[in-house]
Amino acid sequence: MSSNPLVQFVPYSSAVEAAFWHTLSTRKIDLYKLDDTSHDILGYYSTGHTITSQHATEANISMPARLCLGTGAFDDVNAASFSRLPPFSYPSIGTIKNTNTIEDFKVLDKNALFKEITEQIWQDINSGKAVKNPYLLTRFLLITFADLKKYKYHYWFGFPALVTETSWNVAKNGEIKVISDLWESKDIERFRENYDLFRQKQSCANAGFFLVKRSNDNEIMIGGLSEFDTFFEGCDSDEKIVGFADPSSLPTNPGWPLRNLLVLLQRRWNVYKIKILCYREIPGKKDISQTCILSVEIPNTAKISDECPKGVGWEKNSQGKLGPRSADLAPLMDPTRLADTSVDLNLKLMRWRIVPNLQLEKIRETKCLLLGAGTLGCYVARCLLGWGVRHITFVDNARVSFSNPVRQPLFFFEDSLEGGKLKAQTAAENLKKVYPGSITEGHNISIPMPGHPITSESQTRSDVEKITQLVDSHDVIFLLMDSRESRWLPTLLGASMRKLVINTALGFDTYVVMRHGVKDLDSASKLTGASSSKMPEVKQLGCYFCNDIVAPTDSLKDRTLDQQCTVTRPGLSAIASAYAVELMVSVLHHEKGPVAPADTINDPGSTDISTSTPLGIIPHQIRGFLTNFNNLLIVGQAYDKCTACSDKILEEYKSNGFEFLKRVFDSPTYLEELTGLAKLHQESEAAGDFVWDEEDNEL
Amino acid sequence: MTNTLTQTYLKQYPFLTRQEFEIAAKSFLEQSKKSVREDGGDLWVWNEHEKLKGFGYLSRKSIIQKLKSESLNENFTFITTDDENFEQVEEELEDPSTLNIASETTEYLTVDYHIIYSTSYKVPVLYFNTYHKDGTPLTNDEIYSCLIEPSRLEDIKTAGFHGGISQQDHPTLLIPFYYLHPCETATLMKSIVDKPQSTILNSNNNNLLNGEIPIEGYIRSWLSLVGNVVGLKVGIGYFL
Numbered sequence: 001m002s003s004n005p006l007v008q009f010v011p012y013s014s015a016v017e018a019a020f021w022h023t024l025s026t027r028k029i030d031l032y033k034l035d036d037t038s039h040d041i042l043g044y045y046s047t048g049h050t051i052t053s054q055h056a057t058e059a060n061i062s063m064p065a066r067l068c069l070g071t072g073a074f075d076d077v078n079a080a081s082f083s084r085l086p087p088f089s090y091p092s093i094g095t096i097k098n099t100n101t102i103e104d105f106k107v108l109d110k111n112a113l114f115k116e117i118t119e120q121i122w123q124d125i126n127s128g129k130a131v132k133n134p135y136l137l138t139r140f141l142l143i144t145f146a147d148l149k150k151y152k153y154h155y156w157f158g159f160p161a162l163v164t165e166t167s168w169n170v171a172k173n174g175e176i177k178v179i180s181d182l183w184e185s186k187d188i189e190r191f192r193e194n195y196d197l198f199r200q201k202q203s204c205a206n207a208g209f210f211l212v213k214r215s216n217d218n219e220i221m222i223g224g225l226s227e228f229d230t231f232f233e234g235c236d237s238d239e240k241i242v243g244f245a246d247p248s249s250l251p252t253n254p255g256w257p258l259r260n261l262l263v264l265l266q267r268r269w270n271v272y273k274i275k276i277l278c279y280r281e282i283p284g285k286k287d288i289s290q291t292c293i294l295s296v297e298i299p300n301t302a303k304i305s306d307e308c309p310k311g312v313g314w315e316k317n318s319q320g321k322l323g324p325r326s327a328d329l330a331p332l333m334d335p336t337r338l339a340d341t342s343v344d345l346n347l348k349l350m351r352w353r354i355v356p357n358l359q360l361e362k363i364r365e366t367k368c369l370l371l372g373a374g375t376l377g378c379y380v381a382r383c384l385l386g387w388g389v390r391h392i393t394f395v396d397n398a399r400v401s402f403s404n405p406v407r408q409p410l411f412f413f414e415d416s417l418e419g420g421k422l423k424a425q426t427a428a429e430n431l432k433k434v435y436p437g438s439i440t441e442g443h444n445i446s447i448p449m450p451g452h453p454i455t456s457e458s459q460t461r462s463d464v465e466k467i468t469q470l471v472d473s474h475d476v477i478f479l480l481m482d483s484r485e486s487r488w489l490p491t492l493l494g495a496s497m498r499k500l501v502i503n504t505a506l507g508f509d510t511y512v513v514m515r516h517g518v519k520d521l522d523s524a525s526k527l528t529g530a531s532s533s534k535m536p537e538v539k540q541l542g543c544y545f546c547n548d549i550v551a552p553t554d555s556l557k558d559r560t561l562d563q564q565c566t567v568t569r570p571g572l573s574a575i576a577s578a579y580a581v582e583l584m585v586s587v588l589h590h591e592k593g594p595v596a597p598a599d600t601i602n603d604p605g606s607t608d609i610s611t612s613t614p615l616g617i618i619p620h621q622i623r624g625f626l627t628n629f630n631n632l633l634i635v636g637q638a639y640d641k642c643t644a645c646s647d648k649i650l651e652e653y654k655s656n657g658f659e660f661l662k663r664v665f666d667s668p669t670y671l672e673e674l675t676g677l678a679k680l681h682q683e684s685e686a687a688g689d690f691v692w693d694e695e696d697n698e699l
Numbered sequence: 700m701t702n703t704l705t706q707t708y709l710k711q712y713p714f715l716t717r718q719e720f721e722i723a724a725k726s727f728l729e730q731s732k733k734s735v736r737e738d739g740g741d742l743w744v745w746n747e748h749e750k751l752k753g754f755g756y757l758s759r760k761s762i763i764q765k766l767k768s769e770s771l772n773e774n775f776t777f778i779t780t781d782d783e784n785f786e787q788v789e790e791e792l793e794d795p796s797t798l799n800i801a802s803e804t805t806e807y808l809t810v811d812y813h814i815i816y817s818t819s820y821k822v823p824v825l826y827f828n829t830y831h832k833d834g835t836p837l838t839n840d841e842i843y844s845c846l847i848e849p850s851r852l853e854d855i856k857t858a859g860f861h862g863g864i865s866q867q868d869h870p871t872l873l874i875p876f877y878y879l880h881p882c883e884t885a886t887l888m889k890s891i892v893d894k895p896q897s898t899i900l901n902s903n904n905n906n907l908l909n910g911e912i913p914i915e916g917y918i919r920s921w922l923s924l925v926g927n928v929v930g931l932k933v934g935i936g937y938f939l
């Protein structure tokens with residue numbers, strides 16, 4: 001046998017555009033339905049080339065030999081659809097077989113389908129069809145299964161190449177070389193121009209295969225494959241050049257379309273030795289310098305038998321094995337995923353434009369527990385969604401009433417019919433309607449309260465357990481109930497588990513939004529507190545209950561908060577809820593989180609623009625007054641006699657657990673005894689200023 | 700079509716009518732054909748709307764290799780997965796005439812760029828989609844990290860663009876596409892004629908006699924501004 005090396009061809013690498021999968025899905029649903037017969041599709045390929053990197057550190061970029069399927073793949077195969085292919089590309093006709101089920105896809109007789117295409121190519125060679133329309137040499141097979149529920153596409157390409165008994169070798173002294181090694185540059189330029197003219201005449205369809213020779217006056221001439229006999233008349237065998245648009249970019253190997261072209265040449269014109277031009281251009285740059293020329297030969301000049309040769313060319317998968325691939329298009333097709341993308345982009349825009357240090361991922365992962373699914377709960381939830389928060393859990397024990405939907409943006413009229421649906425669950429369901437990506441649930445639990453004696457110990461025990469577990473499994477606890485007493489237990493739990501607790505309460509035209517203090521364990525002995533020198537330094541920040549005592553505003557006025565919550569100016573709740581969420585987001589941006597000291601801002605004209613978070617300052621309490629449309633930032637320190645967050649209470653809870661809670665529920669005065677507040681009251685306060693409200697507010 | 704020697708001025712610069720957009724787009728294509736340009740201007744094509752006349756758009760494809768940056772390498776994974784348990788095919792794994800290509804080590808991305816007229820903003824809008832070889836799209840993070848070259852972020856900002864990337868259905872193809880917010884386009888186009896010495900403009904854009912860019916140079920000038928944002932820029936080596 002010959003000592004010359006075999007010609008080794010670069011196989012295709014399939015490239016499917018997202019639009020192709022879209023079109024396949026639409027056609028499957030509207031057109032094919034359960035019909036799984038094969039259809040023609042139109043693919044394309046371009047010539048391969050390598051881009052020399054401009055940076056020394058980067059490797060050169062070699063284009064893979066891609067066979068592409070795009071938007072127009074399902075158009076009828078004709079001149080018009082060819083003309084819609086991307087510029088500088090060549091058509092390739094494929095057959096798609098889309099199965100109805102994954103099982104069908106698995107057991108499909110792939111060999112038979114592959115053989116069919118192989119035989120079609122063989123027939124086209126024999127009938128002369130492939131001489132007239134040489135693009136038929138690049139027929140391919142695509143088998144698919146489209147899982148339209150999961151937007152997942154299983155697929156496998158086959159690019160049949162006919163394998164004749166004897167393989168083609170590189171001819172002696174015919175090693176592949178770039179064109180500039182063999183041709184003068186003016187000839188290369190003439191060739192490029194003439195090929196461009198030829199391509200325009202062929203309107204690309206058959207420009208992928210062509211003939212090249214030098215005329216007597218040394219002009220480079222291009223001809224179509226069908227002119228083979230006349231074009232090469234009088235040429236020495238050395239002067240005949242057959243060219244093809246070569247998808248390979250490797251300087252050492254020609255691409256796949258040459259295989260069937262050589263079979264055609266051998267079968268039709270008994271070609272056993274030929275010079276091949278591998279046409280490679282950089283699209284749009286009029287640069288064909290990577291075009292290669294090689295000579296190939298078949299040592300054995302016997303004719304190919306009439307029987308169809310066998311074909312090879314199944315595409316390997318990404319692991320280099322023979323097998324199908326699958327593509328997950330859910331991000332582009334699943335509406336839920338699309339909503340995700342859009343919400344995310346919207347937030348990224350904020351990061352890009354305004355706050356480069358915005359910690360979107362942190363916000364997104366924050367789990368929020370909303371205690372109360374009324375006006376405040378609904379607004380807080382919607383506002384959290386706006387920030388990309390996904391984990392939102394509601395706790396409430398009320399039902400939706402007729403008056404609710406107009407003020408509570410997660411409820412609708414229907415929800416208030418037939419006694420009303422449970423608020424917590426309904427809020428969660430409707431939140432999912434607003435944003436299906438939300439991870440949300442509602443719990444129908446009544447929060448045990450001091451001064452509300454237990455009627456069923458087992459029920460209360462279970463409620464406490466559930467709430468404890470919910471507080472534990474969330475990062476931020478929002479207190480959005482409409483009664484003061486119900487805030488006590490979660491305040492205690494939040495303080496004992498060191499969670500960020502955001503508390504919002506409403507009066508008629510006043511509100512308070514605050515975060516509860518968390519003791520700084522790192523610097524327990526050091527003073528922590530207001531970072532502004534204008535404010536006195538305070539230790540740990542207070543909770544709702546400490547502040548009630550020490551707050552600098554009128555304590556009588558404070559008492560209207562909560563107790564009249566159903567009589568509030570309708571806009572108040574949206575305002576306060578928005579502040580609550582924004583306060584949470586700002587705190588998340590502080591390196592110390594819930595432990596962060598409080599900022600105040602006293603001088604708006606101050607030139608000092610440094611703030612403790614990229615979003616600005618983080619106050620302790622915001623008190624708003626709608627009568628004057630103003631806000632007051634207040635810092636209140638933790639009170640060592642606080643009934644909810646003081647060490648005494650926390651220790652008592654730690655050592656006695658439910659027994660302690662039970663005693664408090666039965667008799668709140670126990671708290672006052674424990675902390676020493678009772679004594680304080682007797683000494684300095686008018687009776688009734690700090691007592692638990694006995695009336696049962698609607699909850 | 701339009702003779703590139705004549706210069707037509709827009710009725711309401713920097714705004715375009717749909718008709719003016721089509722003229723501008725086709726002039727852009729014609730100029731591209733005449734000169735070999737680094738950005739492969741020849742790769743743009745005009746697509747007519749299937750049914751509506753005058754609702755066409757420009758499009759082109761780019762193949763990019765994922766940017767080589769340490770920060771990108773780690774979070775970049777191949778999305779293509781392979782199926783298990785399929786019916787075997789009879790094929791000799793080793794056909795001696797088939798070149799054995801080493802398994803896929805380099806990731807190439809296809810970027811579809813479309814220039815579409817916005818009726819509401821009366822300016823061109825750049826739409827784009829980026830996907831892997833199997834058609835699976837890039838995530839938002841990958842878009843920001845692969846398509847937008849980090850070292851150019853500052854340039855992009857000083858060019859007046861603030862990174863407004865959103866997603867919506869392509870008006871003609873009706874599939875989701877990313878696009879650059881056109882809200883600043885008019886201001887941007889106005890600003891470049893207000894300061895003709897601006898470095899954003901290159902020597903080809905010298906049609907500023909009237910204090911504005913003629914219709915024939917509109918797309919080119921516009922593209923030199925907004926194209927930067929998503930890698931569609933002039934003379935960058937990794938673009939094919």
Ligand SMILES: [Zn+2]
Nearest residue numbers: 543546642645
């Ligand atoms: Zn307290």
